Amino acid sequence: MTKRKQHRFKGGKIIDVEEYHDGRYGAPGCKREKKKNPTKEQIQKINAWNKARRCRWKLLEYFFPGDCFATWTYEVKNRPPDMAGALKDFQKAMRSVRKEYKKRGQELFWIRNIERGTKGAWHIHLIVNEIGETASILQRAWTKGGTWSIEIRNSKYYDEDFSKISSYMTKDEHTTDKRSDGSQAKPRISESNYNSSRNMPLPEPKVDKLVRWKAEPKPKKGYYISQIHEGINPVTGYKYRRYTMIRLKEGDSG
Structure with missing residues (x-):
């Protein structure tokens, strides 16, 4: 059985579509790869993909390309002894940020990843909704080291469907570069949160049953397709x- 799952974001301006075969049923018109028990590495990749996927959905629903992508770094003398200490530092700084947003009548949305490098350095990657003076608010709130910030659209991790930046924001000790x-x-990270x-x-999401697997998807009228990702599910063996x-x-044409 082929299914299509549609997630609608920003009131339907963005539609994220997943098409897949239910492993409990056959898949007419689609050759199935040999089913294998997933390896430990494959399970790690699936877990990482699911985490990045949920991060990307939150980015699609609540954030815009002009929002703030920041990094808080530590001076050597201020490095925390462990992740619990880094979490306390983050929470203290975010209380200050939240207070400033509240003063301006703004709701605060954030996504973050605390990372400890393999050489012992700590830093925090942070995405925050922009309210006009977000960079200065973040800088004043962080007293443990430096603050670097840029608009999401100006970073090297930006693409239209937020795939790159969601993967970057969910890195962990299993993440490697080519x-x-x-x-x-x-891996360059020994620990993350x-x-x-x-x-x-x-x-x-809205879930529909499909008659067959199409060779290529077609966009709805009034939409265009920005990114397509395809692969084989190692658990079901289906595309x-x-x-x-x-x-x-x-004014845009199709």
């Missing part, structure tokens, strides 16, 4: 596909 020769480099503010519920449709602006 070298120029194609080999995998060693990902979280987001609680005021960001996600809309329930899956994800793509994002974005509503055309007035």
